[in-house]
Amino acid sequence: MRSFEFLQAHSVEEALALLALPSTKALAGGTTLVDLMKLGVEAPARLVDIQALPLTEIAVTGETLRIGALASNSAVAADPSVRRLCPALCDALLSGASGQIRNAATMGGNLLQRTRCPFFRSHDWPCNKREPGSGCPAHEGADAHHAVLGTSDACLAVHPSDLAVALLALDAEIGIRAGHAARQVSLAAFYRLPGETPHLETIIGAGELITHIDVPITPLAATSRYLKLRGRASYEFASASVATALHCENGRVVELAVALGGLGTVPWRDRQAETLLIGGPLSEAVINRFCDALLAPARASAANAYKLALARGAIRRMLESASC
Amino acid sequence: MHNTPPSMTVTATVNGQPVAITVDVRRTLLDLLREDLGLTGTKKGCDHGQCGACTVFVDGRRVLSCLKLAVTTSGQAVTTVEGLGTPDVLHPLQEAFMRYDAFQCGYCTSGQLMSALAVVADESLTTRDQIREAMSGNLCRCGAYQGIVEAIIEVKARSHAAGSEDATPDAIV
Ligand SMILES: Cc1cc2nc3c(=O)[nH]c(=O)nc-3n(C[C@H](O)[C@H](O)[C@H](O)COP(=O)(O)OP(=O)(O)OC[C@H]3O[C@@H](n4cnc5c(N)ncnc54)[C@H](O)[C@@H]3O)c2cc1C
Ligand code: FES
Ligand code: FES
Numbered sequence: 001m002r003s004f005e006f007l008q009a010h011s012v013e014e015a016l017a018l019l020a021l022p023s024t025k026a027l028a029g030g031t032t033l034v035d036l037m038k039l040g041v042e043a044p045a046r047l048v049d050i051q052a053l054p055l056t057e058i059a060v061t062g063e064t065l066r067i068g069a070l071a072s073n074s075a076v077a078a079d080p081s082v083r084r085l086c087p088a089l090c091d092a093l094l095s096g097a098s099g100q101i102r103n104a105a106t107m108g109g110n111l112l113q114r115t116r117c118p119f120f121r122s123h124d125w126p127c128n129k130r131e132p133g134s135g136c137p138a139h140e141g142a143d144a145h146h147a148v149l150g151t152s153d154a155c156l157a158v159h160p161s162d163l164a165v166a167l168l169a170l171d172a173e174i175g176i177r178a179g180h181a182a183r184q185v186s187l188a189a190f191y192r193l194p195g196e197t198p199h200l201e202t203i204i205g206a207g208e209l210i211t212h213i214d215v216p217i218t219p220l221a222a223t224s225r226y227l228k229l230r231g232r233a234s235y236e237f238a239s240a241s242v243a244t245a246l247h248c249e250n251g252r253v254v255e256l257a258v259a260l261g262g263l264g265t266v267p268w269r270d271r272q273a274e275t276l277l278i279g280g281p282l283s284e285a286v287i288n289r290f291c292d293a294l295l296a297p298a299r300a301s302a303a304n305a306y307k308l309a310l311a312r313g314a315i316r317r318m319l320e321s322a323s324c
Numbered sequence: 325m326h327n328t329p330p331s332m333t334v335t336a337t338v339n340g341q342p343v344a345i346t347v348d349v350r351r352t353l354l355d356l357l358r359e360d361l362g363l364t365g366t367k368k369g370c371d372h373g374q375c376g377a378c379t380v381f382v383d384g385r386r387v388l389s390c391l392k393l394a395v396t397t398s399g400q401a402v403t404t405v406e407g408l409g410t411p412d413v414l415h416p417l418q419e420a421f422m423r424y425d426a427f428q429c430g431y432c433t434s435g436q437l438m439s440a441l442a443v444v445a446d447e448s449l450t451t452r453d454q455i456r457e458a459m460s461g462n463l464c465r466c467g468a469y470q471g472i473v474e475a476i477i478e479v480k481a482r483s484h485a486a487g488s489e490d491a492t493p494d495a496i497v
Contacts, residue, residue: 003329006349006395027396034352034391035372047349049396074385098461099442101373103385104392234460 002043009048012055012211016179018048020207026050028070029104031097032113039121041114041130055108055211058082063217069108069175069210073163074099076107085217088224088243092166095228098235108210111164111174111190112202115157116237117146128154129198141303145239148298148307149264155198157265159191160237162228165261167213168269169243170221175212176204184214191266198265220245220255227318228261229310238262240310248324251281258294258315263307270294282324287316336397338363339407347394354378354389356397357404365405365434369463376462379435380404386442405434408441416482417441420475428466436462440476444483452477 009015019026023045027033036042055068058079065085067076076082077093097105119125119137126134138146138156146156167187174185185203192200204210215221224245230236241261247254256277260268273293280286291312300308333346338361345360354371357363357380369377371390378390381403409415417440420426427433436459443449443458455476456469464472 001350003348003350005330006332006393027393029391030393030396031373031388031391034393038371047393051396097373098376099458100376100379100386100388100439100461101391104387234457235463 001037002040004037004044005046007046007048008052009050010052012053012177012209015048015050015053015209016177016207018046019209020179021046024048024207026108026209028106028109029072031101031105032109036114036121040123041121050209060085060217065215065217067107067213067215069212070106073097073102073105073107073110077102084222086166086170086215086221086224088166088169088221088226088245089163089215091226092162092228092241092243095226095238095241096162107163107213110161111167111210111213112204113161114201116160117157118143120157129157129194129201132197132199141301144303144306145237146301146304147263147265148300148304149260149268149295150193150266150297151299152194152196152198152265154196155194155265157194157198158237158262159201159264159266161267162226162238162241162261164191164267165241165259166224166226166243167215168267169224169245169257169259170215171257172216173214174210175214176208177211178205178208182211187267188269194265220247220257223247223322224257225318225322227314229314230262240307240314242311242314242318244315244318244322246319246322246324248282248322251324252279253277253282253324258290258319260294260311260315263298263311268294277319282319282322284316284320287319288312291315332395334394334398336399337401339403349393349395351394352390353380353382353392353394353397353402356394357389357402363404363406367431367434369431369435374463375432375435376439377432377435379438379462381438381441386438403438405437408437416479417444417475420479421472424471424475424478425468426471426475427464427468432462432464432466432468436464436472440472440479443476444480447484449480455480 025044027047027049055070057068059066073093077090083090119127128136147158172187226243228238228241230239238261243259245257276290330349335344357366367377369375373391380389383400409418439462
């Protein structure tokens with residue numbers, strides 16, 4: 001591990017001032033960052049420990065559930081109001097990592113975790129995400145874990161977060177601070193497709209701090225659920241996952257949300273395709289048409305085409321088992 | 325010209341004992357325990373969060389000591405397997421692990437015990453499937469999973485029986 005200067009922030013203002021220094025990274029639970037520093041994939045000159053900041057609150061105000069960026073993944077998953085208002089969020093968190101990791105992992109860190117692509121994690125290989133312009137070995141032979149949606153010639157790496165998939169279905173917004181400026185960005189606009197610049201993963205700039213996540217409290221969110229399919233029963237990243245929320249009246253779909261994980265370079269949702277399901281009953285034929293539209297942009301190889309079948313199965317299982 | 329790598333003093337409690345020690349900022353809590361304090365009960369399996377062998381308690385919660393920088397431990401209370409029981413007076417979990425053959429080589433065992441401690445304390449975990457899921461962050465290459473779960477079920481039932489008369493291992497399905 002390359003050495004670094006270790007700094008501790010005691011207030012949000014102090015953290016922002018320190019994060020403005022060059023080559024500086026925030027340290028939250030460390031479960032991504034320390035791992036990647038050991039691998040030499042991350043090598044910041046300075047670490048700012050932000051764990052003492054007062055950003056751990058989970059609060060309901062009016063129509064919004066606000067979750068502090070430093071709330072632990074376990075604290076959020078165990079919170080009764082989060083469970084009642086948006087169950088998919090709890091289930092997505094509980095499907096991720098292990099009890100030990102969730103105790104340390106924070107909400108902000110989860111959103112900013114890096115891909116598990118083996119080429120990204122090892123200096124033995126070139127990787128456009130780790131070292132822009134060096135190439136992408138996955139293009140000669142994508143393996144079973146590479147992405148089928150949102151890929152580019154430069155990158156096929158899957159976004160690994162379960163939390164982000166649930167938040168995408170829940171229309172969540174991310175609260176961000178830089179210096180004295182605060183902004184709020186929808187999760188749908190938070191992640192960037194790799195395109196030619198796979199090293200730029202989110203709209204967060206150097207020196208910015210995630211302060212909170214806002215989830216709108218709606219009847220739809222209260223119906224949300226999360227299903228994760230993977231190579232072993234637990235402690236494993238998704239091969240395919242789906243977050244759904246569904247509101248029906250008289251057997252017809254009034255409102256819904258379907259977000260996919262494990263398939264995309266970013267968490268995936270297609271609101272245009274969702275309109276195919278609105279207004280009618282949920283027949284097998286219409287669910288198939290929806291899956292066709294949702295997965296139409298996919299580019300799969302023999303090694304990862306199974307993800308398309310998994311996603312279809314997961315979507316069908318979730319929609320058919322929902323009350324409508 | 326040599327630059328001394330940045331170091332800092334960590335002040336914490338480990339198994340109830342106050343500790344003040346100056347370490348390289350890159351030191352993990354796992355290496356501090358094993359290399360600096362000689363507490364080698366906590367094991368290094370993968371060093372990357374993927375096996376659970378390094379599980380310890382920090383401020384009452386189980387975490388992976390391989391992914392925690394030692395310098396973030398100041399002011400915190402760490403409990404390792406050495407703080408669980410002694411060879412003469414075993415912790416009920418240690419005793420149950422022996423009776424249920426919950427290990428072969430023993431390499432994963434201290435991590436399993438620390439996780440098991442959290443699982444026994446968590447009253448929301450009542451079924452066998454819930455216990456297995458809650459223990460999934462601790463891999464055992466010897467495949468002693470069956471015995472580990474049986475040992476936990478027994479200790480859980482006994483600790484609940486302290487509160488309610490009729491709880492037995494059979495109450496857990
Ligand atoms: C073995 C293993 C299995 C895992 N399995 C899963 C899984 O199945 N599903 C899943 O979703 N995740 C999984 N994870 C990932 C885990 O959820 C993340 O590592 C964790 O959520 C990161 O949070 P952290 O607080 O530890 O972040 P850190 O490691 O501290 O930080 C991660 C990044 O975010 C930045 N950062 C953190 N907080 C902020 C903030 N508030 N503002 C700005 N920047 C910030 C840091 O600078 C760093 O770049 C797994 C991890 C491991 C090690
Ligand atoms: S050594 Fe820490 S999880 Fe494997
Ligand atoms: S007893 Fe050998 S690894 Fe678990």
